[in-house]
Every structure is written in structure tokens, then in C-alpha cells.
Amino acid sequence: MAGVSVRTVAVLGSTGSIGTQALEVVAAHPDRFRVVALSAGGNTALLAEQAAATRAPLVAAARGSADELREAVAAASGDPSYRPEVVVGDEAATTAAGCGADVVLNGITGSIGLRPTLAALGAGSVLALANKESLIVGGPLVKDAAAPGQIVPVDSEHSAIAQSLRGGRAEEVRRLVVTASGGPFRGRSRAELTDVTPEQALAHPNFSMGRVITTNSATLVNKGLEVIEAHLLFDVPFDRIDVVVHPQQQIHSMVEFHDGSTIAQLGPPRMLVPIALGLSWPERLEDVDVPCDWSLAQSWEFHPLDDDAFPAVRLARRVGEAGGTFPAVYNAANEVCVDAFHDGAIGFLDIVDTVERVVEAHHDEQAHNGSELDASSVESVLAADRWARERARELLGGAPTDQTQGGRR
Numbered sequence: 490m491a492g493v494s495v496r497t498v499a500v501l502g503s504t505g506s507i508g509t510q511a512l513e514v515v516a517a518h519p520d521r522f523r524v525v526a527l528s529a530g531g532n533t534a535l536l537a538e539q540a541a542a543t544r545a546p547l548v549a550a551a552r553g554s555a556d557e558l559r560e561a562v563a564a565a566s567g568d569p570s571y572r573p574e575v576v577v578g579d580e581a582a583t584t585a586a587g588c589g590a591d592v593v594l595n596g597i598t599g600s601i602g603l604r605p606t607l608a609a610l611g612a613g614s615v616l617a618l619a620n621k622e623s624l625i626v627g628g629p630l631v632k633d634a635a636a637p638g639q640i641v642p643v644d645s646e647h648s649a650i651a652q653s654l655r656g657g658r659a660e661e662v663r664r665l666v667v668t669a670s671g672g673p674f675r676g677r678s679r680a681e682l683t684d685v686t687p688e689q690a691l692a693h694p695n696f697s698m699g700r701v702i703t704t705n706s707a708t709l710v711n712k713g714l715e716v717i718e719a720h721l722l723f724d725v726p727f728d729r730i731d732v733v734v735h736p737q738q739q740i741h742s743m744v745e746f747h748d749g750s751t752i753a754q755l756g757p758p759r760m761l762v763p764i765a766l767g768l769s770w771p772e773r774l775e776d777v778d779v780p781c782d783w784s785l786a787q788s789w790e791f792h793p794l795d796d797d798a799f800p801a802v803r804l805a806r807r808v809g810e811a812g813g814t815f816p817a818v819y820n821a822a823n824e825v826c827v828d829a830f831h832d833g834a835i836g837f838l839d840i841v842d843t844v845e846r847v848v849e850a851h852h853d854e855q856a857h858n859g860s861e862l863d864a865s866s867v868e869s870v871l872a873a874d875r876w877a878r879e880r881a882r883e884l885l886g887g888a889p890t891d892q893t894q895g896g897r898r
């Protein structure tokens with residue numbers, strides 16, 4: 490196609506659900522994208538295959554050794570002329586993020602993605618943001634680091650809102666309506682959630698995603714994070730962001746305008762379109778996914794959220810309104826509790842109950858110690874993240890640790 494330039498792309502979390510789908514999109518559009526950096530956690534074998542397939546000049550891994558990764562890449566490519574720069578360790582993803590690619594897709598899970606997010610923004614790259622946690626924990630820090638339009642949401646709901654916002658001016662927006670699947674336990678009472686298992690929690694009705702986000706969908710913490718994410722991305726106050734349960738997930742979210750019109754974005758529940766838009770925004774690529782099939786009879790349902798059975802969104806609104814380090818605390822405590830649930834150490838209801846107790850403890854801590862736990866620097870945000878992890882572990886009966894950001898979670 491004449492006049493279309495090739496965008497260089499760095500994919501962080503390349504071995505995960507988002508990362509592998511991003512590489513599918515890139516592979517389907519070799520005339521539009523060239524991979525210049527890949528970054529993963531510890532899946533060296535898959536990372537090496539991806540490096541060989543894309544011939545990325547920079548390959549980064551959080552765990553393992555540089556020699557092992559170099560050998561794996563050499564074995565996977567079989568081409569001695571392909572010798573990428575290899576970076577391994579806690580800072581590897583941040584190095585890859587700061588490589589100066591046109592677009593950095595952050596598909597890392599968790600608040601560990603904060604430094605890479607800031608590095609991508611600092612390098613002037615467009616940040617295609619799937620790693621919602623980095624925006625939520627960084628809050629104003631991340632927003633202040635971003636030029637207008639520099640962050641393109643990849644999260645499906647926020648991509649849907651960004652697409653719907655093209656239908657009107659910012660001052661004409663009355664409400665954002667974030668859709669939720671309701672997760673695998675939709676319709677259950679709190680009492681009926683007592684004995685649910687990790688395996689049941691990982692059975693998302695529509696999406697195949699990583700363990701943390703899938704568990705968060707089951708507790709509705711994902712929706713809580715997404716309400717805060719919507720507030721930060723679109724500058725809409727919390728009392729004008731609604732959540733509606735829509736089990737079919739064909740409508741990915743909506744914007745209500747002040748004339749009474751609502752614009753929604755629709756499509757099958759898959760991530761290819763939001764990922765492709767993250768890479769190519771504001772343009773649309775061709776034939777990224779199949780559209781809805783209107784020849785089929787189908788019914789779509791909408792239900793109010795049950796805040797008593799699933800209090801995570803209500804709590805997220807509270808921490809979002811409180812601002813400062815509260816969103817970081819909510820997220821970090823949740824990351825610890827999700828691991829504990831999958832380790833069999835706590836039950837499903839203990840996840841959000843414990844997050845709430847850590848948030849309350851942070852409230853008390855702030856009352857005594859306000860300025861030390863502010864959110865004005867990366868260090869203070871990460872200190873709050875560590876504090877919340879320690880409090881959560883204490884509440885769960887484990888010894889407090891002083892693990893630092895970047896350490897194994």
C-alpha cells in the first residue's frame with residue numbers, strides 16, 4: 490500500500506496471552522510492523538522461538554541467564570548471522586521498553602509493569618497499554634509522563650470506549666458504561682462462593698487469558714481495576730462510570746452522550762481487534778477478526794452488578810476516589826491474595842476480604858504517616874506496593890518480607 494510506513498514494535502510480555510496474540514497480528518501484517526524488541530519473564534524456550542521468527546534485535550528476559558537465552562535463540566534460529574542483544578534480569582523489560590520503538594505494547598501482568606510503562610513513555614514511544622496495573626498504581630505519575638494520545642488502551646473495554654468516543658466531543662460525554670462478563674460465578678450469592686476452587690475460578694466464560702486477570706474476572710477485581718483505568722484514561726469522574734453485567738461480551742463498553750445517544754463498540758469476545766488498534770491507532774487494519782454474525786438468532790442480556798456477592802468494584806471506587814497510593818495498595822494486596830488462593834492457602838472470598846483489610850490498614854497508616862506514603866514518585870508508589878504486599882502476607886498468616894519491586898512474587 491503506498492504511503493504506509495512500517496512501525497517498529499516492542500512487545501513486552503511476549504510469551505503471554507496478549508503478547509502471543511500481538512505477535513500474530515504483527516506476523517499477519519509484515520508490511521506494517523517490524524519487531525525490534527521482545528521481553529518475557531521466564532519462558533526462555535518460547536521467547537527464543539519468537540526471537541528466531543521475528544529476528545528482533547533486542548531480546549529480554551526477567552529470569553534465567555543470558556548465556557542460556559543466547560543458546561536457546563541460536564538453536565531456535567539456526568542462523569549464526571542472527572545475534573540479537575540479550576538482556577536478562579529485573580531491569581530487562583524496562584530496557585526493552587525504553588528502546589525507542591514507535592510502539593511499545595506492554596502485555597506484562599502486574600505492577601511490575603510500572604517501570605517499563607514509564608520507560609516507554611519517557612522514550613517517546615506510543616504505549617499500547619494492556620498492563621492496566623501500571624496505570625492504576627502509577628496514576629498521576631503515568632498520566633503526567635504521557636503526552637496527549639501517547640497511551641492507546643488495549644484493554645477491550647477501554648479500546649471500546651476510545652472507539653466510541655470518536656462519535657462525539659469530550660464535553661458531550663455524560664457517562665461511560667463498562668461492560669462485565671460477571672465471570673464464572675455470575676448469579677451466585679456470597680454464601681455460594683465459599684468453596685469455589687481455583688480451577689473453577691479459571692474457567693472464564695469467554696476469554697482465554699493469564700491466571701491473574703482470569704482470577705480477577707472471577708472476583709470482579711478486574712472490573713474494579715477497569716473502573717479506575719477508565720477514570721484515569723478518559724478523565725471521567727467515578728460517579729459517571731457505570732458497570733453493567735453483559736454475559737455474552739459482544740458489547741465491549743459504551744459511551745453515553747448528553748443528547749441521550751449511546752455509542753457502543755461490538756465484536757466477538759476476542760482481543761485481536763483491541764491489540765491491532767493498539768499497534769496501528771488511529772488506523773484500522775484490514776480483516777483482523779470476523780465481525781458479529783447478524784444472520785444468527787441471538788439474545789444479549791444485561792444485569793446490574795451484585796455488589797454484595799462481589800464487593801470488589803465498590804471497593805475499587807473507594808480507593809480510586811481516595812487516589813494517592815490507595816489504588817497501588819488495592820492492586821498489590823490483590824496480587825498477593827491471587828497467588829495465595831492458587832497456592833491453596835486461602836479461599837476465594839478471602840481474596841477481596843483481605844484486600845479490603847489491607848486498604849483499611851493503609852487508611853490508618855496514612856492517618857499517622859501521610860507524607861511518607863504519597864504517590865508523587867515511583868519510589869513512593871513502589872514503597873506502598875511493597876507495604877501492601879507485606880500487610881497482605883501478614884494478614885494471611887505468613888511472615889512479613891521485605892521483597893522489593895522486581896523480586897519474585
Ligand SMILES: NC(=O)C1=CN([C@@H]2O[C@H](COP(=O)(O)OP(=O)(O)OC[C@H]3O[C@@H](n4cnc5c(N)ncnc54)[C@H](OP(=O)(O)O)[C@@H]3O)[C@@H](O)[C@H]2O)C=CC1
Pocket residue numbers: 501502503504505506507508528529530531532533550551582595596597598599601619620621622643644645696697698699700701702760
Ligand atoms: N489476556 C487478555 O486477554 C487480556 C489481558 N489484559 C492485561 O494484559 C496484561 C497481560 O495479561 P495476560 O497476557 O493475560 O497475562 P499472561 O500471564 O498470559 O502473560 C504475562 C506475560 O508477562 C511476562 N512476565 C512475567 N513477569 C515478567 C517480568 N518480570 N518482566 C517481563 N515480563 C514478565 C510473562 O512471561 P513468562 O510467561 O515468560 O514468564 C508473560 O509473557 C495484564 O495486565 C492483563 O490484565 C487486559 C485485557 C485482556
Ligand SMILES: CC(=O)[C@@H](O)[C@H](O)COP(=O)(O)O
Pocket residue numbers: 644645646668669670671672696705706707711712760
Ligand atoms: C478481554 C478483556 O479486556 C478482559 O479484561 C475481559 O474483559 C475480562 O472480562 P470480565 O472481567 O468482564 O470477566
Ligand SMILES: [Mn+2]
Pocket residue numbers: 644645646715
Ligand atoms: Mn478488560
